[in-house]
Amino acid sequence: MESKEHIIDLPKRVYIGNDLISSIREYLISLNLSDPFLVVTGPIVRMSITSKLFDSLSNFKYEVIEVKSADIEEVNHVEEFAKQIKANVIIGVGGGSVIDVAKYVAFRIDKEFISIPTAPSHDGITSPFAAIKGMGKPISVKAKGPLSIIADIQILSTAPRxxxxxxxxxxxxxxxxxxxxxxxxxxxxxxxxxxxxxxxxxxxxxxxxxxxxxxxxxxxxxxxxxxxxxxxxxxxxxxxxxxxxxxxxxxxxxxxxxxxxxxxxxxxxxxxxxxxxxxxxxxxxxxxxxxxxxxxxxxxxxxxxxxxxxxxxxxxxxxxxxxxxxxxxxxxxxxxxxxxxxxxxxxxxx
Known part of the structure; x- marks a missing residue:
């Protein structure tokens, strides 16, 4: 039997190339996104990446929060902070765990999500699902699909092999x-x-x-x-x-x-x-x-x-x-x- 409707959510734009971090300001403007932004990142994201990112965000209001793992405690913490600063957009910058937390928080508070992966370790950089620990069995849960993906090959290529x-x-x-x-x-x-x-x-x-x-x-x-x-x-x-x-x-x-x-x-x-x-x-x-x-x-x-x-x-x-x-x-x-x-x-x- 056919279901009543089948909704397909796809990224609006995918940016892929080299040295894209420096152009994030232009990308966010072209996507008509308004601040404040919440940047979710991790402890091993290199300073060289974040410094370029923060330079590009200098004209926007934004806050940064660091997560160590993709578990429900981290999700709750990030969600609370996002509500506190009234974040309009969640930007995930990092590996799989960071991206998963960011998109799940975006789903829970119904805000846009931007995916900026730093390692090509799994397809979570695009999918509208997240693997969050502490929610029972280790299976994916519904999350927010990215409005945009910014895939900087220069950065992704320097990830651990x-x-x-x-x-x-x-x-x-x-x-x-x-x-x-x-x-x-x-x-x-x-x-x-x-x-x-x-x-x-x-x-x-x-x-x-x-x-x-x-x-x-x-x-x-x-x-x-x-x-x-x-x-x-x-x-x-x-x-x-x-x-x-x-x-x-x-x-x-x-x-x-x-x-x-x-x-x-x-x-x-x-x-x-x-x-x-x-x-x-x-x-x-x-x-x-x-x-x-x-x-x-x-x-x-x-x-x-x-x-x-x-x-x-x-x-x-x-x-x-x-x-x-x-x-x-x-x-x-x-x-x-x-x-x-x-x-x-x-x-x-x-």
Whole structure:
């Protein structure tokens, strides 16, 4: 049955290029945004970035607040401060945690959100969803999609290589997410958007091509990766859910995050989950694994400090993370013996 309406919120403008931070004043004016602004940033955002940003904001009223993690306590603190200063716009400047807090606060107080990522670590820079800890299971919640994204490739290219690689891992995972989505449509009758799915798949293909480019031309590779992350986020905005970008590979990653908090970056865990679920789906997991190794992504449990039995357990409970979301794992999940076989045959455990 068709729903009454399907609302698609997309960014009004995406600015992508080099040395864009110095031009933020002009961008904000062109977007007809009024101050005061609240700049949400993190403890590891480099002074060189923030000093340029603050120079560009010098003619506006603005306040700055620093967050250390994407949890509900930080969200409440930032929200209270935003209301106190009567912020009209929330500007997130930083990595995934900063962006998630900023857009979730913007959603809660119904203000515009501007995304200025400093690391291409996952597609949260564009998507209208946020991963906030302390709200139950580690799944995404509805947030404010960005009115505008300002992606400075010069800045993104200087992010730690591990974060860049994590962005590759997160994006390649869309190969699995789209297959799971299509399977769910056949089994449960769930809505499936062909165009949206194609957009997510295109992002995954670009991320795969990045694995051949990043070691030769970092900046060119980061630009392609950033565009892939942006289009993946747009796909989620069009679908109205994380379905095009999050399937059984993410359920595995979330299971690991529940069992072993702090072990591995999100994109690294998604990368390992992608290898495992590619095997289950019967697609070329060896090609995916080879590409991940090429950029230095972890492809086994040992590389992220997870015990082998932890991988097996995560595979057996992954289906229960989001029981309403049907994937290749089915309703009952994997048995311990099946999970162990998959993990050993793919080399995720030895």
């Amino acid at each position: 591990r974060l860049i690689n994590a962005g590759v891992g997160d994006t390649i995972g869309k190969f699995i997410a789209v297959r799971d989505w299509k399977l769910a449509s056949k089994i449960t009758g769930e809505y499936y958007g062909d165009y949206t799915a194609s957009l997510a798949l295109l992002s995954a293909k670009h991320a795969l091509s990045c694995t051949k480019l990043l070691n030769k031309d970092l900046r060119a590779g980061v630009r392609i990766l950033t565009e892939a992350l942006i289009s993946s986020g747009v796909a989620m905005g069009m679908a109205g859910s994380t379905r095009p970008a999050s399937g059984s590979e993410h359920l595995f990653a979330h299971a690991i995050e529940m069992l072993y908090p702090g072990k591995g970056l999100h994109g690294e865990l998604v990368a390992i989950g992608t290898i495992l679920m590619a095997y289950v789906h019967g697609i070329n997991w060896r090609k995916i694994k080879k590409a991940m190794k090429r950029v230095g992504l972890p492809t086994n449990a040992k590389e992220v400090g997870i015990p082998e039995e932890g991988v097996i357990k995560a595979l057996t409970i992954a289906h229960s993370i989001r029981p309403e979301r049907y994937t290749i794992l089915g309703d009952r999940g994997l048995s311990w013996s099946s999970a162990e076989k998959i993990a050993r045959e793919t080399g995720v455990i030895s």
